Amino acid sequence: MIVIYREGGVPMVTNESFQREINYAVAKSLLKRMKKQGLITAEELEQADRKLRAKYAPLVFALVA
Numbered sequence: 001m002i003v004i005y006r007e008g009g010v011p012m013v014t015n016e017s018f019q020r021e022i023n024y025a026v027a028k029s030l031l032k033r034m035k036k037q038g039l040i041t042a043e044e045l046e047q048a049d050r051k052l053r054a055k056y057a058p059l060v061f062a063l064v065a
Contacts, residue, residue: 017059024058 031048034040040048052058 020056021058024052024056027052027056 028049031040031045031052035042035045
């Protein structure tokens with residue numbers, strides 16, 4: 001297991017949290033592509049994104065995506 005620590009020894013990123021970030025980023029990218037191709041509406045994208053955030057609980061990608 002890879003763990004990145006903050007000063008003071010507090011874990012910041014673990015394999016599990018990193019994998020959740022990646023899973024969220026990939027799924028969000030697919031949703032954006034589907035929106036661009038007209039396969040889903042903006043509202044559907046927002047609904048799906050809310051579900052993804054609930055499922056993956058991303059910390060970083062939720063802020064930048």
